[in-house]
Amino acid sequence: MPTETFEFQVEARQLLQLMIHSVYSNKDVFLRELVSNASDALDKLRLEKLRDDTLDAEVTDLHIEIDVDKEARTLTVRDNGIGMSYDEVGKLIGTIANSGTATFLKELKEAQDEAGAEGLIGQFGVGFYSGFMVADEMTLVTRRAGESQGTRWTSRGEATYTLETVDDAPQGTSVTLHLKPADPENQLHDYTSPWTIKEIVKRYSDFITWPIRMAAVAGDGDGDSAPEPETLNSMKALWARSRDEVSDDEYHELYKHISHDWREPLETIRLQAEGTFEYQSLLFIPSHAPHDLFTRDFKRGVQLYVKRVFIMDDCEALLPPYLRFVKGVVDAADLSLNVSREILQQDRHIRMMQRRLTKKVLSTVKEIKTKDADRYATFWREFGTALKEGLVTDPDNSEAILAVASFATTHDDEPTTLAQYVERMKDGQDDIYYITGESRQSIENSPHMEAFRDKGIEVLLLTDAVDEVWVDTVGEYEGKKLRSVAKGEIDLDTEGDDQADGERAKQAEEYAGLLGWMGEQLGEDIKEVRLSTRLTVSPACVVSDAHDLTPALENMYRAMGQ
Numbered sequence: 001m002p003t004e005t006f007e008f009q010v011e012a013r014q015l016l017q018l019m020i021h022s023v024y025s026n027k028d029v030f031l032r033e034l035v036s037n038a039s040d041a042l043d044k045l046r047l048e049k050l051r052d053d054t055l056d057a058e059v060t061d062l063h064i065e066i067d068v069d070k071e072a073r074t075l076t077v078r079d080n081g082i083g084m085s086y087d088e089v090g091k092l093i094g095t096i097a098n099s100g101t102a103t104f105l106k107e108l109k110e111a112q113d114e115a116g117a118e119g120l121i122g123q124f125g126v127g128f129y130s131g132f133m134v135a136d137e138m139t140l141v142t143r144r145a146g147e148s149q150g151t152r153w154t155s156r157g158e159a160t161y162t163l164e165t166v167d168d169a170p171q172g173t174s175v176t177l178h179l180k181p182a183d184p185e186n187q188l189h190d191y192t193s194p195w196t197i198k199e200i201v202k203r204y205s206d207f208i209t210w211p212i213r214m215a216a217v218a219g220d221g222d223g224d225s226a227p228e229p230e231t232l233n234s235m236k237a238l239w240a241r242s243r244d245e246v247s248d249d250e251y252h253e254l255y256k257h258i259s260h261d262w263r264e265p266l267e268t269i270r271l272q273a274e275g276t277f278e279y280q281s282l283l284f285i286p287s288h289a290p291h292d293l294f295t296r297d298f299k300r301g302v303q304l305y306v307k308r309v310f311i312m313d314d315c316e317a318l319l320p321p322y323l324r325f326v327k328g329v330v331d332a333a334d335l336s337l338n339v340s341r342e343i344l345q346q347d348r349h350i351r352m353m354q355r356r357l358t359k360k361v362l363s364t365v366k367e368i369k370t371k372d373a374d375r376y377a378t379f380w381r382e383f384g385t386a387l388k389e390g391l392v393t394d395p396d397n398s399e400a401i402l403a404v405a406s407f408a409t410t411h412d413d414e415p416t417t418l419a420q421y422v423e424r425m426k427d428g429q430d431d432i433y434y435i436t437g438e439s440r441q442s443i444e445n446s447p448h449m450e451a452f453r454d455k456g457i458e459v460l461l462l463t464d465a466v467d468e469v470w471v472d473t474v475g476e477y478e479g480k481k482l483r484s485v486a487k488g489e490i491d492l493d494t495e496g497d498d499q500a501d502g503e504r505a506k507q508a509e510e511y512a513g514l515l516g517w518m519g520e521q522l523g524e525d526i527k528e529v530r531l532s533t534r535l536t537v538s539p540a541c542v543v544s545d546a547h548d549l550t551p552a553l554e555n556m557y558r559a560m561g562q
């Protein structure tokens, strides 16, 4: 097949431009990205071979290799992993599938200055393309395991790339960067120096469980026999090492490798369970919610390993859906390497593990909340909405979730916990009041709020769709009912107030005619017309029955297709 030239997809082209003219100061991370891809490719091949031992692929010496050539100014990262077919190269390397990236590019265009752009690059991983921060040309040669023909991809990072088939491609993938001219000012960024490469691998990729080897440099050996390649990383799984052996930075690099997020995580959670069902886990709470957290396709779940062997990504059986933002690794000692998703869903041990991990995440959030108000505020802003789903779906942990939940309130601009609300309740106030709606502004000015404002009674302002649901499921907090100010009859005068009761009876009689007439006029559209003490300024308002669906909830169910 002749060499074919293709155009990059528009988004991909924009991203490439950005890389070529990168202002991102930490260019070293390109190597982390290439090694990370190589490691994924080795994981995939081992797994595929495990599932199908007729697959024509060699798996006895899976590894990553880095070569530098000072003269030619090239750096090559090679793996003997799963590889890609001709079509896959075009699809995976020529386009950008990640939905977050489109958002990224939009934000980037809006970031006027270089500092803004640099911050954004740090937020979104750009994977393979990051090679163009240091290279003016990249070549990738790959052969998919089980196939006989390979593919060569080349690009200068401009509008196009080329594809051609190659006959003698070894198993796996090699990526060769032709490095930009050396920067005499900055020796640290000489990527043809083995010393520099060693440092970068140590810093960013030490935990990678496959050997990362570098051929000894020419002139290093004694000249006769080719010197042994050196393994640069320690390959120790971080989750299996004791806490004091591992630095925070190392944990963070593992987080970046598995989450494809370039930012630091908000929290690292370790849990090592011993006993009949042994497992080790290392979980991370990211510092930012991904853009697609609330979409149907959001890939949830952590990575599952069995005795250090990678088994699957996005293992949803390990954490409940409302903790889908948690990233990390769980390494179980006693599972079959062939375990399937279906089996995991039903496994008793896995369910126990899920319960334990859930409790651990929630107790960690509680700890953050007591120790560090700022970090807690970040957590709740990013993930509070997701966590509240747990109030509906996980009654066993409702209490733990409520303990770390906070809500906007009429009390002031800072969110409040339910405990704080209860402390501020007025004498004689038995219930916790809330109002739901689309935005704080729209509900704060709702006629339902008038009497509460006048009497100085605090009302929680709930604006997430899920709020409508959990308030009903949970029903009460510490014996205090959760009551909507917009539903049913609410009597703000203290009970047993005979004078007020008498007054109301008299009014009811006085207005009976009017109410009857209004009822007839409005007919089928409403249930009843009644006198209310809830309004002080507006003449009338529409309220739902205590058991009716509120409008926002109706919308939510409709959106969910029910």
Ligand code: ADP
Residues within 6 Å of the ligand: 033, 037, 038, 041, 079, 081, 082, 083, 084, 092, 093, 125, 126, 127, 128, 129, 172, 173, 260
């Ligand atoms: P990400 O790793 O976040 O998916 P990248 O830009 O780093 O994004 O890589 C894009 C895709 O290209 C990968 O998901 C993978 O399918 C494929 N790929 C990249 N490098 C390799 C490799 N060394 N071996 C096999 N596939 C690869």
Ligand code: MG
Residues within 6 Å of the ligand: 033, 036, 037, 127, 128
């Ligand atoms: Mg990658």
